[in-house]
Amino acid sequence: MITAQGLTIAAAVCLASACTNQGMVADSPLPRGAAVATNALPADVSTAMARLNASSRHGEWVMVRTGPADSVKAWVVYPERSTRAPVVIVVHEIYGLSPWIRSVADQLAADGFIAIAPDFVTAKYLPEGTDSASTQAIVAAVRTLDPAQVQRQIAAVAQYGMSLPAAILKYGIVGFCWGGAVSFAHAADAPALGASVVYYGTSPRTELLGNVRAPVLGLYGANDARVNATIPAADSAMRAMGKTFVQHIYPGAGHGFLRQQPGMEGANMAATRAAWPATIAWFRNYLGA
Numbered sequence: 001m002i003t004a005q006g007l008t009i010a011a012a013v014c015l016a017s018a019c020t021n022q023g024m025v026a027d028s029p030l031p032r033g034a035a036v037a038t039n040a041l042p043a044d045v046s047t048a049m050a051r052l053n054a055s056s057r058h059g060e061w062v063m064v065r066t067g068p069a070d071s072v073k074a075w076v077v078y079p080e081r082s083t084r085a086p087v088v089i090v091v092h093e094i095y096g097l098s099p100w101i102r103s104v105a106d107q108l109a110a111d112g113f114i115a116i117a118p119d120f121v122t123a124k125y126l127p128e129g130t131d132s133a134s135t136q137a138i139v140a141a142v143r144t145l146d147p148a149q150v151q152r153q154i155a156a157v158a159q160y161g162m163s164l165p166a167a168i169l170k171y172g173i174v175g176f177c178w179g180g181a182v183s184f185a186h187a188a189d190a191p192a193l194g195a196s197v198v199y200y201g202t203s204p205r206t207e208l209l210g211n212v213r214a215p216v217l218g219l220y221g222a223n224d225a226r227v228n229a230t231i232p233a234a235d236s237a238m239r240a241m242g243k244t245f246v247q248h249i250y251p252g253a254g255h256g257f258l259r260q261q262p263g264m265e266g267a268n269m270a271a272t273r274a275a276w277p278a279t280i281a282w283f284r285n286y287l288g289a
Contacts, residue, residue: 041107041276044261048103056080057109059102064118066156070149074118074157075102077109078166086194086287087161087171089154090117091179091186093259096138097121100259101176108174111280112289116161120150142178150182151189158190170194170287172214174279175201177256180227184234187214195286197279200227200255203234215244217282219275221253223264246282250274 043051052059059077066072075097079085088108092101097119105115124141158171172195175183180201187196188204193214200220216238220228231247238245250257252267258276261269283289 040110041261041272042258043100043103043107045098045100045259046262048098048100051103052099052106055106055110057106059106059109062160064157064160066153070123070153072118072120072122072153072157073097074116074160075105076117076161077102077105077115079109079112079114081112084166084168085112085114086283086289087158087164087167088113088115088283088287089158089161089171089173090115091154091173091175091182092117092120093176093256094139094142094178095135096126096142104174104176104258107276111283113172113283113287114161114164114167116157118153118157120145120153147182147185151186154182154186155190158192168288172196172283172287174283175199176258177201184216184218187212187216190214195283197282199258199275200224202227203230206233206237209234209237209243210241212238212241212243215246215282215286217278218245218247219271219278220247220249221255221257221264221268221271222249222251223253223267224255227255248275248278 057077057080059075062074062076063071064074090101090105090108097117101117105117108115121138121141126137126141161167162169162171173183173186173193174197176199180198183196184198184201185204187193188208188211191213196214196216198216198218218231228249235245235247250271252264253271254264254268257268257271261272
């Protein structure tokens, strides 16, 4: 869906992603002759810790108060720039605030944003935090989270981020898998949101989409029927209401393609090389950088 408001950025994102006009489906990773350096993309899950260890950017753990008796731990990464920056909230997968999510935040900082990745299972008291807790325990904990509380926590983290001396008063959100669904839901929950990017997350119920004000970019793998089945209804509803919802479905790519870049016989990497520049273009257009 491209409204008049979204024509310029949609054209730029479409160019980066080589999309067609039929359903915004990508037919190649990039325009012919173009390339994206590997170090300009997020690490995949196997190289995330090495990328973090090699980063020159300042990252730190903070505790953000999100209610009268509630706080979340968050990983904050600052860009290396002389001017203040917009904030991007990074919503983790069902696997929690892993080193991979932290490396995605680091890459967003490399691209000019203050990136903040909250740990939504902070109050579950998993051993040593989610970096070392078992995957099964993290998944079980994430599945017990109250969606309304998660949204309140995101709003509080966003306010914290925009109050930082190095920040401007604009924020966006990006999420992956479980976090992708959360980032789309946040667009329906937060009138002040500047932009949302959804990586292979399910769409909200159509009756909630009337509250969306921020432009939404959806990035999906073609081999992900469970998630992709929720796209048409959202697209129709957003289109009918004149809201901006641009979507790309990458041929041959699977669910979690940004995390598992070597998978699907090259299709996941092709999707990554198209999706990440589209993400950065989206945030730069709607948030500035």
